[in-house]
Amino acid sequence: MSNLKLKVCGMKFAANIAAVAGLQPDYLGFIFYEKSPRFISDVSAELIKYVPSEVKTVGVFVDEHLEIVKKKINLYQLKAVQLHGSEAPEYCAELKSTFNNLEVIKAFGVDEDFDFSNLDAYKNVVDFFLFDTKTKAHGGSGKTFDWKILESYTLDMPYFLSGGIDLEHSDAISTTKDERLYALDINSRFEIEPGVKDVERIMEFVVKMKKNYTLLF
Numbered sequence: 654m655s656n657l658k659l660k661v662c663g664m665k666f667a668a669n670i671a672a673v674a675g676l677q678p679d680y681l682g683f684i685f686y687e688k689s690p691r692f693i694s695d696v697s698a699e700l701i702k703y704v705p706s707e708v709k710t711v712g713v714f715v716d717e718h719l720e721i722v723k724k725k726i727n728l729y730q731l732k733a734v735q736l737h738g739s740e741a742p743e744y745c746a747e748l749k750s751t752f753n754n755l756e757v758i759k760a761f762g763v764d765e766d767f768d769f770s771n772l773d774a775y776k777n778v779v780d781f782f783l784f785d786t787k788t789k790a791h792g793g794s795g796k797t798f799d800w801k802i803l804e805s806y807t808l809d810m811p812y813f814l815s816g817g818i819d820l821e822h823s824d825a826i827s828t829t830k831d832e833r834l835y836a837l838d839i840n841s842r843f844e845i846e847p848g849v850k851d852v853e854r855i856m857e858f859v860v861k862m863k864k865n866y867t868l869l870f
Contacts, residue, residue: 657862658836660813661855662713662735663691665848667700672852674704676859679836681708682735685725686715690847691840701729711735711758719744726752735760735783746778756780758813762787763798769805776810781835786816797822803831811835817842820854823861837862 662682664670674681683701684691693701701710709732712725716738725731726748733756734748745757759775760783761767772782784806786798797817806812814826815838826837841847843854 657834659859660711660836660838661843661850662711662815662838662840663689663844663848664850665691665693665697667697669849669852670700670704673850673855674708676852676855677705677708679709680711680733682711682713682838682840683729684713685717686713686737688715698725698729701731709733709756711756713737716740719747722748723751726755732756733758733780737783737785742774742778745775749778758783760785760815763802763816765799765802767802767805769807772806772808772810776808779810781812782808782810783813783815783838785838800825800829806833809833813838815840819843820858820861823858827862827864 658679660680660682661673661678664673664681664683681704683693683698686692704710710729711733712729712731713735714722714737722734726734735758736745737760740759745759748755748757757779758781759779763784764787767787784803786796788796811833813836814834818837818839819842839855839858843851843858845851
C-alpha cells in the first residue's frame with residue numbers, strides 16, 4: 654500500500670480551518686451532531702464553502718433526518734458524508750441515488766464483540782466503511798480499539814481507520830499489510846482543545862508516516 658489518505662475531523666473555527674486546510678489533507682470533517690463538543694453551527698458551517706476544492710469536505714451526522722442531511726449537502730456543497738449512527742442501508746442508498754458524486758462513509762463502533770456480518774447489507778450502498786472505537790459518544794473519544802479485531806473483516810470494501818490515532822501509532826500503522834486500509838481519520842489526539850487542531854503536531858505525524866507511505870496531500 655503506497656497511497657494512504659488522511660482525514661482530519663472535527664474542524665470548527667475559521668483560522669484553524671484555514672491553517673489545516675492549508676496542509677491539503679485529503680478530507681476535512683465537520684460534525685453536524687449537536688451533542689459533540691466539535692459541533693459546527695450553521696453560521697460557522699458557512700466556512701466550509703471556502704475550503705480549497707482539492708480538499709474533500711465531509712459532513713458527519715448521527716441518525717439525522719434524511720431530508721436535513723440532503724439540505725446540508727446542498728447548502729455546504731459537501732463532497733462526502735460520514736454516517737456515525739445506526740443509519741440503515743436504505744438510508745445510505747437514498748443518499749447515493751440522490752447525489753451521484755457523493756462519497757458515503759458508514760462508520761461502525763468496533764469492540765471485541767463486533768459482528769462483521771452486519772456490514773454485508775451495506776457493501777453495495779456505501780463507498781467506504783470507517784472503523785472507530787465503540788463508545789456512547791459516537792466518536793471523538795481519543796481511545797483506540799484493538800486493531801487485531803479487523804482480522805475478522807473479510808469484505809473487499811476499503812475503510813478509514815479511526816479511534817484515538819496518535820503520533821505513537823505511526824510505526825504500527827506502517828507495518829500493516831491490509832490493502833483495504835484507505836485512509837486514517839485523526840481528531841482528538843491532535844487537538845489543543847475540542848475543535849482546535851494542533852497544526853504542528855499534524856505535520857509531525859505526516860512526516861513520520863511518509864517514511865513508509867506516500868500520503869496523498
